Amino acid sequence: MISIQNLHKSYVTGNNSLHVLKGLNLEIAEGEFVSIMGSSGSGKSTLLNILGVLDDYDKGDYYLSGKKIWGLNETQAAITRNAMIGFIFQSFNLISFKNAMENVALPLYYQKVNRKKRNLIAMEYLDRLGLKDWAHHLPSEMSGGQKQRVAIARALISNPKIILADEPTGALDSQTSLEVMEILKEVNDQGITVIIVTHEHDIASLTRKIIRLKDGIIGEVITNGDLQSYRDRIKQE
């Protein structure tokens, strides 16, 4: 699903160049449930932006679902994002003057689905996430967990190949965090690749594979069997 070889990315500000990703290699198969961890400055946000076709890279190869992501103009990038990727953010990023249903339906608007149809589909997704009764409420009238569920519904509505979640539980209490992770797990069970960026160990430990970034390259990959021992290890920390 995702194949990255020798990925480099620098940020140039004035005379300073900050080399963030230094030849990163990464393979994520279809249907994986992965978390990306790393201390601040390790390049995890940069990696997420590149994965999400929000940013370009300097050198290397990035194949998303077999398609090389390189040199796209803004319109092509937007279409790629719309078709392949669902975003979930720490601060939910719902549009404040649109109600839950309209927020969820927005990706379909950019796919030129007509209003009636997309609202119907949005209601379906809200229903699946238990928010049917909140469909006509504005984000400001909802709790954090509800907002994040709306955001998840919005990420899912365009039938993406990948869900990219940037600190999805960062603004939520631990109970709600667990609920959100449960939902993401269910999403993953349907075969959608889910990638979570987090710095919380207990959240990461709920995924099936942890990728630890260190200084712009993959520091450590913890999978299946190791995960149990990882869980034990972080409990002691």
Added chain:
Amino acid sequence: MFDVDIWQEIFSTIRKNKLRTFLTGFSVAWGIFMLMVLLGSGNGLSNGVKEQFAENAVNVMWMWTGETSIPYNGLKEGRAVKFNNQDYDFLTTKSKEVEKVSSRYYLPNDILYSYGKEYGSFETSTCYPSLQEMENIHIKTGRFINDLDMQEFRKVVIIGDEIRKALFKEEDPIGKYIKIGGVPFNVIGVSESKKRNQDNNRSAYMPFSTAQRIFNGGDRVHTFTVTSKMVQTVEEAEAINEKVRQDMANRHAFDPKDKRAMGSFNMLTEYIRTMKIFQAINLFVWIIGIGTLIAGIVGVSNIMLILVKERTKEIGIRKAIGATPFSVIGLVLLESVLITTVAGYIGLVMGVGLMELINFGLEAATGAGGGDNVFFKNPTVDFKTAVSATLILILSGALAGYFPSKRAASVTPIEALRDE
């Protein structure tokens, strides 16, 4: 792109920012309102002055003769110059500068008009049928002189409305005979002037040929009223004047510079001069109006820029979930066009409405006919101007939205979505 959805998107943002939208729109509405009021006033002034000219055809020219005041070609000054019928033939057939010609033979001022017991003395304008067009003579009932009247020396007369009132009171004058200088004339029409110069209502029109024959005129012509060919500049109009003077000077052996030998007045020169002034006023009005409008547009643009800044995050979200730069541009641009067009249209309607109201008041005050001394008439804006103003509005809306929309399109989702 222009489906219902994008409008719903725009209306939802407008609804959310009512005050901002109102203030933005107000500046544009004010600009257009001022433009319309200024244009209307300019038109009113221009129409008022055109009305003064409307008494005659704008290219009319009068010529009369006197005595020479400069010796010429061995001929002494103080010699009388007299037009004659050959001059008429020359003007109608030879002169390239002149289009229509009407000769006039003066009857004595004290010539008496009588009908039954009623009598009075009135001015008699002896003329050719073409005078009707040249002096915009309005026939109230009956008809004006025609070519047959001229050929057959018919004793017919058109009387002004004041003459009708004096001689006929309530009686229908058409077909009746009045005596002019003791000669019976058949009344074939009544003329009525609604213009400022109501003296025309105290004069009668008689076929030139008849007058010349009956009142012993020989081939004497006192004055000519002609229309010159239509030109656009004062210089050309004056050249026509000079050419006609030169022709007449050659025919009657006087110095063309001799203003006393032959006098003339060319309306076209005055008309062109005045119209040039109004063209300048009109241009000035447009410049001021457009200036006001630009101030409004800059206001819209400014507010749209702030709006884009305010909405950076929202735009970032939209882009992250698949909004193309084009759709973001469309969102901002269309909102700008919508605000300017709607607000501008309101300003347009109010401006035009105010001018129509003033027009209504003016007409009520001066009477439907226009009345005297109207220097301000019909101060309204025509349909063409309103349409061009609307086009300017849409264009200016697009202009106002252009830079903000470019700014919006350049928003990168990463920066917009960065948590502060």
